[in-house]
Amino acid sequence: MRERINHILSRVTEEIFEKLAFMFSFPEEGFEAEIESSAAGPPVVTEVFFKGPFSGRLVMSLSPRLLPELAGNMLGADDNETTTPDQRYDALKELINVICGNLLPEIAGKQAIFNVDTPKIIDPDGTAPAADETLLGETGLLVEDEKCELRLYGIGGIPDRVLPPDSGADASDAF
Amino acid sequence: MEINVLVVDDSSVMRAMISKTMGLSGLSLGKIYQAANGQEGLDVLSGHWIDLIIADINMPVMNGEEMIDRIRANPELKDISIIIISTEGSDARIDRLRRKGAAFIHKPFTPETIRDTVKDMMKLGDSDEGTD
Numbered sequence: 001m002r003e004r005i006n007h008i009l010s011r012v013t014e015e016i017f018e019k020l021a022f023m024f025s026f027p028e029e030g031f032e033a034e035i036e037s038s039a040a041g042p043p044v045v046t047e048v049f050f051k052g053p054f055s056g057r058l059v060m061s062l063s064p065r066l067l068p069e070l071a072g073n074m075l076g077a078d079d080n081e082t083t084t085p086d087q088r089y090d091a092l093k094e095l096i097n098v099i100c101g102n103l104l105p106e107i108a109g110k111q112a113i114f115n116v117d118t119p120k121i122i123d124p125d126g127t128a129p130a131a132d133e134t135l136l137g138e139t140g141l142l143v144e145d146e147k148c149e150l151r152l153y154g155i156g157g158i159p160d161r162v163l164p165p166d167s168g169a170d171a172s173d174a175f
Numbered sequence: 176m177e178i179n180v181l182v183v184d185d186s187s188v189m190r191a192m193i194s195k196t197m198g199l200s201g202l203s204l205g206k207i208y209q210a211a212n213g214q215e216g217l218d219v220l221s222g223h224w225i226d227l228i229i230a231d232i233n234m235p236v237m238n239g240e241e242m243i244d245r246i247r248a249n250p251e252l253k254d255i256s257i258i259i260i261s262t263e264g265s266d267a268r269i270d271r272l273r274r275k276g277a278a279f280i281h282k283p284f285t286p287e288t289i290r291d292t293v294k295d296m297m298k299l300g301d302s303d304e305g306t307d
Contacts, residue, residue: 075192090187098282100262113268118185
């Protein structure tokens with residue numbers, strides 16, 4: 001099931017980047033978790049918690065170089081128009097909110113009801129799982145040649161009853 | 176007919192996106208007001224004439240569904256057109272909002288989707304589109 005969630009996470013994220021921010025992304029070849037600090041500085045990390053048929057959080061870390069274009073595109077800013085740090089963080093929080101909102105029904109089906117919290121910007125160390133969290137899926141993308149990573153953590157995994165019939169999951173997939 | 180619009184969303188970026196999209200929609204617009212949650216939205220409604228509300232669901236202080244319930248319970252406000260723009264993916268929740276008389280647009284959205292939904296909901300023809 002991990003592979004399936006990785007695939008969904010990657011597809012949904014690519015789609016939302018394109019539709020919401022007009023930015024194109026591609027799966028990162030040889031992706032390995034751990035986005036490191038670059039010349040642009042440490043990654044910017046945002047998280048959003050959710051509760052429902054399964055509960056957990058989605059964490060996204062990306063290069064700070066992406067933020068000006070992300071916010072500018074979402075706001076429809078002109079080329080000579082700069083965005084404020086607050087607008088950039090707000091754009092990132094809206095991005096993860098839309099990704100999470102589109103991701104969960106893809107995993108659990110459209111009958112599932114989830115409550116999604118308000119996204120927050122967190123310390124880069126916050127990408128690691130908490131003691132009660134299980135990694136359900138992860139993906140690494142290159143967005144406009146900059147790194148972007150997402151991890152989906154669950155508290156206690158995903159119960160088999162949550163998965164829709166066409167999910168392709170079998171008993172061996174259980175966490 | 177000029178439409179006064181109230182955009183209710185806790186994300187300032189989403190409020191700006193919706194406002195900009197409305198501006199590009201070709202519809203004849205009056206004023207566009209903004210509020211960061213349902214309670215702020217009700218405060219705006221108490222002091223201004225609004226023809227159309229575009230709101231999110233998940234917001235702090237007062238969510239979009241509670242705001243709709245308060246509006247529908249108020250004789251002076253109950254007939255205002257309401258469009259929900261949200262990432263909500265649950266069919267049950269979307270059906271519940273529709274039964275309360277709200278149209279639903281899924282995020283991410285296109286400007287055309289907003290324009291067509293507004294025209295459909297407010298029964299506007301091409302003659303109601305702005306000229307600029």
